[in-house]
Structure formats: C-alpha cells, structure tokens
Amino acid sequence: MTIKVVRGNPTPEELAAALAVVRARAAAAASTPPGAARPRDAWADPARLTGRRLPQPGAASWSRTYWPG
Template sequence: MVIKVERGSPTPEELAAVVALVQARAAAAESGPDGPPGPGAWSDPARNVPASLPRPGAGAWRTSGWPA
C-alpha cells in the first residue's frame, strides 16, 4: 500500500494515524459487513395485505373482515 501526501507536510504522528485508520478500515471490509441488521419481516408492508380475498357469493361480506 502506497500513501502519497499531495499537499502539506504531516508529522510522523499524523501520518501514522492515517495509516492506522486505512489499515483498520481495510481489515473491517475484508471481514464482512458489520453494520446494523436490516429491517425484519415485521416491517414489510406486504404482510398487511390479506393472502387471499374472499370469493364473491353468499356470506362473503362476513368473511371479508376475518384475519387471513
């Protein structure tokens, strides 16, 4: 890994801090994602849609309010 200073003259301590940060980020990227988990199935809006609608016919209006 080559780090090139484009402008200014960093102190050895500043340069060491940058190198340590870059190495830590590279190691974290290799180990895989470590962020917070994504939303679960509970937040999926599709779960609020009934699986199947009642068939038209006698008594269909009664079953339209029943949970699927």
C-alpha cells in the first residue's frame, strides 16, 4: 500500500495517526467474511424521512394520499 501526501505538510505524528486509522479500517474490512451483511445505517432508513405513518391501503385510501403541510 502506498500513501501519498498531495497537499499540506503533515507532521510525523499526524501522518502516523492517519496511517493508523487507514490500517485499522483495512484490518477490519479484511476480517469480515465476504458477503456478510452489514448493519443498516440509521441514515439509510427510509422511515426517518416521514414524521408519521404512511396511509394504509383500504377503501378510502385515495382520500388520504395528499398530505397538506
């Protein structure tokens, strides 16, 4: 693995800290078996986009399709 500093002039301590993070992430990625399911991130949850429950299908569901607000 090659790391190249493109901009700036990091101190040896800063470079060592950044390299430690990269190596830890690489080791964690290598330790998980391929195809293992990752836990779903809360930001990817579609339920967080709605502040209330979605209308359920039914006889009068056409009247609940518009949410004023």
